[in-house]
Amino acid sequence: MPRCRGLAETGGEAMVTGPYGWLIRRGLVQRRSCTDQRCDDGIRLDTGGECENCSNVVHIRRARRAKIAAQVDRELPGLSERERRRVLEERLREQVAIEAEDLVWRREQARRDAARAAARERAERERQEAAAAEAVRQALPCEDCSRDQAAGLCEACDHRRQTETLIGEAALFAAAGSADLTDPGSVAAVTAKARTAIGSSIAAAWQEFLKITDVAALEADPEAERDAYAFTAFDTARQAVQEFQTTALEMLGRTEEAEAEARRAFRAEQGRPWFQHNPTGADAIAAATKTADAARGRVAEYLLATRLEQLREQTAALTEPAAAAPWTDRLPDLAARPLHGGTAGAVIA
Structure with missing residues (x-):
């Protein structure tokens, strides 16, 4: 089972009350040790076979170790086996740190390139939208004289x-x-x-x-x-x-x-x-x-x-409209007005 090691990492056997949730969140969580989205701990999730990318990484690491070991043997031929191993491990760590830093730099450059490309696309889209809006505006007639193609107001x-x-x-x-x-x-x-x-x-x-x-x-x-x-x-x-x-x-x-x-x-x-x-x-x-x-x-x-x-x-x-008088001031005047004949008769009746 490709997941047995992941199961061990979760603490081994446990009381599981919700199998589906436990599997998704704890037992079968994919571990990102490879850049391939289909790989999980060296196993391809789609085919079940070994991940070629991980195999390549293993070969690269072995080649790197062999190269550095040859350099140590060439530069320091009189070392004991223990001292040779110590020097080799130090140089391997240094090389891994350099490669990790280079990887971070390349990822950052890729992120910046993607951000610049997205910014260019956004700017181009905004330019096209502005050009379209300007074309619509230019087609508007003049508000005052109705001249065509006056952008809303002719010169x-x-x-x-x-x-x-x-x-x-x-x-x-x-x-x-x-x-x-x-x-x-x-x-x-x-x-x-x-x-x-x-x-x-x-x-x-x-x-x-x-x-x-x-x-x-x-x-x-x-x-x-x-x-x-x-x-x-x-x-x-x-x-x-x-x-x-x-x-x-x-x-x-x-x-x-x-x-x-x-x-x-x-x-x-x-x-x-x-x-x-x-x-x-x-x-x-x-x-x-x-x-x-x-x-x-x-x-x-x-x-x-x-x-x-x-x-x-x-x-x-002078240009502000006069404020209407409040109802408390207007009602006495309205009440004092005589009603029309028909209306007055109806009210009296």
């Missing part, structure tokens, strides 16, 4: 949306720089003026573009004309944001808060130890002026950020 409509956002941002910069934030009318007037100015700039930029392009060819392709106008408006609005931001910072830099901070910074720099001997000299004045300008700019940036936040909060409050 012209995308530029139009961005232009609207930029115009709103520029209007906020204009209001933050010069409007009275406590007066909604003032804010509305400044933002409307800014929007009108940007609209005029877009119209002027479009006319300049028409002067340097083939108008006939442009008119022959309505989509190209639409795309060109959308990009012109977008580019003009983008420049307007920068201009309105710069103007707002300049105006806020002339406020009393900014001027007061600039004066404090000027005096502080002028009073530095290295300028005490000549605080009104050219070097001291130049350094103090530079420091004052930097302080004025910081205050302007802080004021701009604060005012923009206030404007956005006001805009959000």
Whole structure:
């Protein structure tokens, strides 16, 4: 029986209450002494014969022992039999350790190669899935104008949306720089003026573009004309944001808060130890002026950020839907309403 040695390893005879479970977990557990999955302790589970792989291993081990023994005899010919056996066993252990380390390294390399191959397959699969998803997305029509093959939003409509956002941002910069934030009318007037100015700039930029392009060819392709106008408006609005931001910072830099901070910074720099001997000299004045300008700019940036936040909060409050009154407040009004004639008669009856 190929399993008698495994049975002995389990402790020999024992009281077995569940034969199947005992056989699977204790008595007939396959021992992995060979790399062949069909081998168990030198016996092939499928044929019952000897495992060729184990036979090869035995031959290899015998050849290795003979080779090392020949090396010992050649290098140390005068050893006694006992000393020769000791040296041989030491060298065999060293060789086995080297081979075991090499086996571990080769298995680790195989594992890494398999992991890299799996990663490449996964990356290729993800690339194909992304390409398929992108192909589906590219086939979607435009949400705004229904143009085919627009990836959900054509370039012209995308530029139009961005232009609207930029115009709103520029209007906020204009209001933050010069409007009275406590007066909604003032804010509305400044933002409307800014929007009108940007609209005029877009119209002027479009006319300049028409002067340097083939108008006939442009008119022959309505989509190209639409795309060109959308990009012109977008580019003009983008420049307007920068201009309105710069103007707002300049105006806020002339406020009393900014001027007061600039004066404090000027005096502080002028009073530095290295300028005490000549605080009104050219070097001291130049350094103090530079420091004052930097302080004025910081205050302007802080004021701009604060005012923009206030404007956005006001805009959000105006666009939020009014909350419905609670039922406790609405029921008295509903109860006071007269019922319709037919309904009233039915209730009274």
